[in-house]
Amino acid sequence: MKKRFIKTQKFASKTKENLWILDLIDNKNLTKDLYDNRDMWAFGQRAGLCVACKGSRMLCGKTRCSLMVRLNSFVRTIPAIKGLEIAGASPPSVFVGRIGYPYVYAGPLVPPVYEDTSLYDLPELWFGKPIDEIIGFRSMLIRGKHRVHVQRYEDAGKIMDMTRELALASSSTDVELALKKRPKGFIVLNDDIQPFGPSAPIRDLRVNAARWDQHIEKAFYDTDLKASPAVLELYDKGVMVTKIQKAFSVGAFGIEKQRRLVPTRWSITAVDSIVSKDMMKQIKTFPLINEYRLYESSYLENQFEVLMIPDSWSYEAIEAWYPGTVWNPDGRKIVMYGDWEDFDGRTTYAGIGGCYYAARLAVCELLMKEQRQATVIVLREARPGYIMPVGVWQVRENVRNAMCQQPMKFNNLEEALSRLSEKFLIPRNQWVNKSELITNARIQRKLTQYA
Numbered sequence: 001m002k003k004r005f006i007k008t009q010k011f012a013s014k015t016k017e018n019l020w021i022l023d024l025i026d027n028k029n030l031t032k033d034l035y036d037n038r039d040m041w042a043f044g045q046r047a048g049l050c051v052a053c054k055g056s057r058m059l060c061g062k063t064r065c066s067l068m069v070r071l072n073s074f075v076r077t078i079p080a081i082k083g084l085e086i087a088g089a090s091p092p093s094v095f096v097g098r099i100g101y102p103y104v105y106a107g108p109l110v111p112p113v114y115e116d117t118s119l120y121d122l123p124e125l126w127f128g129k130p131i132d133e134i135i136g137f138r139s140m141l142i143r144g145k146h147r148v149h150v151q152r153y154e155d156a157g158k159i160m161d162m163t164r165e166l167a168l169a170s171s172s173t174d175v176e177l178a179l180k181k182r183p184k185g186f187i188v189l190n191d192d193i194q195p196f197g198p199s200a201p202i203r204d205l206r207v208n209a210a211r212w213d214q215h216i217e218k219a220f221y222d223t224d225l226k227a228s229p230a231v232l233e234l235y236d237k238g239v240m241v242t243k244i245q246k247a248f249s250v251g252a253f254g255i256e257k258q259r260r261l262v263p264t265r266w267s268i269t270a271v272d273s274i275v276s277k278d279m280m281k282q283i284k285t286f287p288l289i290n291e292y293r294l295y296e297s298s299y300l301e302n303q304f305e306v307l308m309i310p311d312s313w314s315y316e317a318i319e320a321w322y323p324g325t326v327w328n329p330d331g332r333k334i335v336m337y338g339d340w341e342d343f344d345g346r347t348t349y350a351g352i353g354g355c356y357y358a359a360r361l362a363v364c365e366l367l368m369k370e371q372r373q374a375t376v377i378v379l380r381e382a383r384p385g386y387i388m389p390v391g392v393w394q395v396r397e398n399v400r401n402a403m404c405q406q407p408m409k410f411n412n413l414e415e416a417l418s419r420l421s422e423k424f425l426i427p428r429n430q431w432v433n434k435s436e437l438i439t440n441a442r443i444q445r446k447l448t449q450y451a
Contacts, residue, residue, distance in 0.1 A: 064387050069132060073139035074185050077197055080112035084203070086142050086177040088112045092169040092210070093121035095143055096249045098263035102151065106250070106261060107144035107159070107202055108166050110175045117172050123393030124240050127401055131300055134390055139185075143199035144177050150261040153251060162205045167250040168220060169210035170243075178204035215239050216247050223256035230254070231274045241361070242393070245271045268392055269354040272361045277345070279364035284313050284343065286373040292410040293374075294419055297402035301385030304398050305420050306363060309375040309413065309441050315363070316340035316437045317356045317378045320426050334426060340436045354392040355380075362399035377437050381424050413441055 093109035111117050119125060120137040146163070148156040166173060183198035212220075215237045219230040230253040234244050249267035251259040262270065288310045295306040318338030339350040350356035359378045367374065378399060410416040417438075421428035432438050 064385070069135055069387065070139070073132070073135045074197070076136070077112070077139055077142070077185070080140075081142070081183060081198065082112075084179045084182065084200075086110050086112055086144075086179065086183070087114075088175065089114050089117045089172040090166055090169075090175045090207075091117045091119070091121035091141075092166045092171070092173045092246075093141060094163050094167045094246060094250060094264075096261050096264045096267070097145075098265055101263065103147060103149055104261065104263060105145040106148055106153070106163060107146045108163055108175055108177065108205065108207075109141035109143050109197075110177050111140040111197075112142065113140070114174070115172075121242070122240070123242055123391065123397060126393070127299060127397040131387065131390065135388075139197050141197045142177070142183050143197060144179065144202040144205065145199055146202045148261065150251075153261050159202055159205050162207045164250045164252065165207045165210045167246045168212045168216050168252060169207075170213040170216075171211065173210045174208040176204075176206040176208075177202065213239065213243060216243065216252065220247070220252045225253070225255075227254035227258075228274050231271055232278050235275050241271055241275070241396070265354070269357050272354065272357040272392075272396070276357060276361040276364045279361075279368050280313065280345065283364060283367045283373050286367070286371045288312070289370075289372045289374045292413055292416040293407040294410070294416050295402040295405055295407045296423060297398045297405070299398050299401065300390065300394060301383045301387075302394065302398060303381040303383065303423060304402055305379045305381075305423055306399060306402050307377040307379065307416060307420065307438075308363075308407070309377070309437070311375040311441065311444075312343050313373050314340065314342045314375045314437055315360055315378075316376070316435060317350070317352060317359050317380070318431070318434055319352060319355065319380045319382065320430075321382045322384050334430075336426075336430065336434050338434060355395040358392045358396035359399045362396050362403055365400070366403040375437055375441065377435060379420070379424070379431060379435075381426060383425070413438075 088111045090108055090110050095107065095109055097105040099105075109121065111120060120141060126134055126137075146156065146159045148160060153160050166175065179200040180203045181200050183200040185196075185198035215234055216239065219225060219234060222230070225233075227248070231244055231248065235241070245264075245267045247253065248271055249262045249264050251261050253259070289308060290310060292310065293308040295304075295308070297304045297306075316338060317340070318336060320334055320336045322334055323332055337352060339346075339352050339356055359380075363376045363378065367376075380395070408416075408419060410419070417428055417432065420431070424431065432442075
C-alpha cells in the first residue's frame with residue numbers, strides 16, 4: 001500500500017484551491033461564518049484526491065463524503081464561540097491526550113450551551129443514532145488544553161484540580177473556561193483522526209459545584225485500594241463503563257503515590273480489559289452452552305456476527321474492511337485482520353487494538369449473566385457506508401446489542417456458518433480461512449469422528 005503523507009496547513013488566501021469547500025455547504029449563513037472566521041480552522045489534504053472529487057464524485061469509495069459531514073458539524077460551532085471565554089454545561093467530559101507522553105495535554109470538554117448536555121459524551125445511549133448526530137455531539141465539545149506530566153499532575157495546580165472535579169461529576173456541570181487564544185479546529189482529510197471540536201490552551205478554569213458520583217467518590221478517597229479492584233467494584237455497583245473510564249483517565253484510582261493520568265484512549269481499553277479479564281476467570285468455571293449460537297447486530301454500516309461454539313472458553317475477533325472505508329482508504333481489496341486467545345488467555349496487547357477488548361467485554365457480560373462457557377468468535381464487516389471512525393464504543397455497543405437479541409441456534413458448526421454467509425457480503429471461505437478458532441473447531445470435530 002502506498003504510504004500517505006498528511007500536510008496540515010492554515011486556511012489563508014494563498015490556498016484558494018480549498019475554497020471549493022465553502023460552495024458545498026448547504027447553509028450559506030454557516031458558510032459566511034466559516035469564511036469570516038477562517039483564522040479559527042485549519043485544513044489538511046491528501047494527495048489532491050479530495051480537491052479533485054470536491055465531495056461529489058466519491059472517488060475515495062465511500063458512500064458519503066466524510067469531510068462534508070465533519071465540516072457541516074464543525075461550522076455550526078463557530079457562531080457560538082465568542083472571544084476567549086467559553087461558558088456552558090459540560091456533559092461532564094474531560095480529555096487526556098497521549099502525544100508527547102509522559103508530558104500530555106489534559107483538560108475539560110465544554111460545549112458553549114447551557115442545557116442538559118449529558119448525551120454529548122455518553123456512548124451507552126448513542127446506539128441507533130445517525131452518524132451526523134454523533135459527529136454533532138463531538139464537534140460541539142470545545143477542548144481546553146493544559147500541559148502536564150502524568151505522574152506530577154498534582155503540581156499543575158487549580159486547572160488540573162478542576163479537571164478532576166469535572167471527571168468525577170455525576171451529571172452536566174456548568175463550566176467557565178478562559179483560553180489563552182481563540183480555539184482552533186482542524187478539518188483533516190485523514191480517517192485515522194476522529195472528529196473533534198476546536199481546542200486551545202487554558203488560561204483559567206472554573207467548575208461550578210460539581211456533584212460527584214457517590215461510588216466513584218468513595219473509590220477516589222480510598223487511597224489504599226488498587227486501581228483494578230476499584231474499577232471492578234464500580235462496575236459491579238452498576239456504574240457505566242464510560243464514567244469509570246473518565247475517572248480512570250484523571251488518576252482517580254489506585255494507591256495514592258502510584259496514581260497518574262492515563263491518556264483517554266488508553267483508559268478506555270484498560271477498563272474494558274480489566275473488567276472482561278475478571279469475568280473470564282469466572283466464565284471458565286461455568287458449564288458449556290448446549291448448542292451452536294449466532295448473534296447479530298448492524299449499526300453505522302457495521303455488520304456484526306457473534307458465533308458461539310459449545311467448547312471451553314477461547315475468544316477471537318476478526319474485522320474486514322472494504323476499500324474506501326476507515327482503515328482501508330486506498331486499498332483495492334478487502335483487508336481482513338484479527339487476533340485471538342485460548343483458554344489460558346493472552347500476555348500481549350491485541351493487534352487489532354481496543355476493539356478487541358470492547359467486544360470481549362460485551363460477550364463476557366452475556367456469559368456471566370447466563371453462567372455459561374463457550375468459544376466465542378466476533379466477526380465484523382465494515383462496509384463503505386462507515387465513512388469515519390466514531391470510537392471504540394461503537395464496537396462495544398454493537399456487540400452488546402447483539403447479545404440482547406435472541407440467538408439463532410444450530411445443531412452443528414456447518415449450519416451456523418451457512419447462516420453467517422447469508423448475512424455477510426464477504427464469502428464464507430474467507431472468514432473460515434482467517435479464523436484460528438473456526439479452523440480449530442472443524443479439525444477437532446473431524447478428530448472426534450475418527451476417535
